Amino acid sequence: MCSDFFNRLYAGDAVAFLQSHVPSDSVDMVLTSPPYDDLRNYNGYSFEFEKIAHEIFRVLKKGGVAVWVVGDKIRNGNRSLTSFKHALYFQEIGFNVHDVMIYAKKNTPFMRSNAYTNSYEYMFIFSKGKPKTFNPLKEATARHGAEMLVANKKADGKNYKVLRELKKEKTRTNIWFYAVGLGGTTNDKEAFKHPATYPEQLAQDHILSWSNEGDIVLDPMCGSGTTCKMAFLNKRNFIGIDISQEYIDIAQKRLDRYMGIFSEYSK
Template sequence: MNENILNKLHIANAVEFMKNYMEKNSIDLTVTSPPYDDLRNYKGYKFEFEEIAGELFRITKKGGIVVWVVGDKIKNGNKSLTSFKHALHFQEIGFNVHDVMIYAKKNTPFMRSNAYTNGYEYMFVLSKGRPNTFNPIKEPTVRSGMEMLVHNKGPDGKNKKVLKELKKEKTKSNIWYYAVGLGGSTKDKIAFKHPAVFPENLAQDHILSWSNEGDVVFDPMCGSGTTCKMAALNNRNYIGVDISEEYIKIAQKRLNNTLGRLFA
């Protein structure tokens, strides 16, 4: 790993930065949300998807993970399906589509007049071979303790029950719910100078799930710096890249505030 780029934010084109400064098989985890379908103005940035995907495959360690958070544009009542096109391309170049997860928004402002409100985005978990790390996030079960539970129901349809223990917690499903907006995505008001802020808890949950302390977490389109902030808070190394100097300044302020609290 090039130590000169570690734990820093960089103003650069993502493809050029990866090609020029990042070594093959050097990144444990990437968590990012790309500027898909030109839904927002990202300071004139041109999104070079296939080039970015290729470089991500090159720099990801064997057993490393890329979390790709993406949705679809709706134009004239027709969804673009960009999300699936991205996932299929990642698969074609060598990634495994390890999981297709759902980022469900608890509060969504976008209503449609002739269809149900779209309240989710996809989180494609892409692995380079078998994942090296999985630290499952747990949640409390509704019931726990000893109960008579159905066991080996036969073709006769009769419920055969045995005494078994219900655990106090279970691994979360692959549908994750987050509030969005100020106080939901983050309490950092400055972050909302960026047009698309994803929840800090979303980034943190993936960082905790797919990496360990001391690993390197990357965001090639880091925007307001959410991935890098949560990596730092959870004792991971980080590398953040964005072509916009304005967004890097926002991200740096958030990191400075975070690191200031950590070492105060």
């Protein structure tokens, strides 16, 4: 792919577009959230999950990572388990399920009458072989410096302490918490014209974790353009595809603040 192909949004069917425009083993990372279980009305569009999964596997480079943000529909008290069905299919076609992460929502209005409030989605980390990139995000530890810490007990059952160094930072866990809504998900009001957006910080955290500057990040169902925006702001190249021209226009408006006007592909 030539450089002119990058950092643009394309309106069209993701499977057809990838098959005709994106070579095999050419993308470093995929970050997307599919329209699972018909939870939202995406202008009447649906998606062919199996075909998209195969195309993602084809276009990813060896060592590339696909982040798949997905949840389950709850109907009549019964979960669809669509999320795990997706994960098992990705595994079946050759992906490693490198991690199962949790996107926990700090604020959610959706209460259930006979169960605890559902406040999370899954973030499956699928890798094509061993991930070639992992830049672990860090967080401050509660204590740091030299401290007497309990060592392994011996046969006498006594606690022995040794002097050890507590680090100032530690790698984050695989449960990530984000506020949602205006000011949490994003400050871009136009983004909420799309029925389902995920936090910009979530996108940035994954992009920083699984890719490097100059890498190519693909979102084949880019919706309001969050993945593309955060890829660009973090010096990655992006390719954004969505079947809805209306959603492409929303994403375009968000990106134009940073990139200026660029042309789009039409079916």
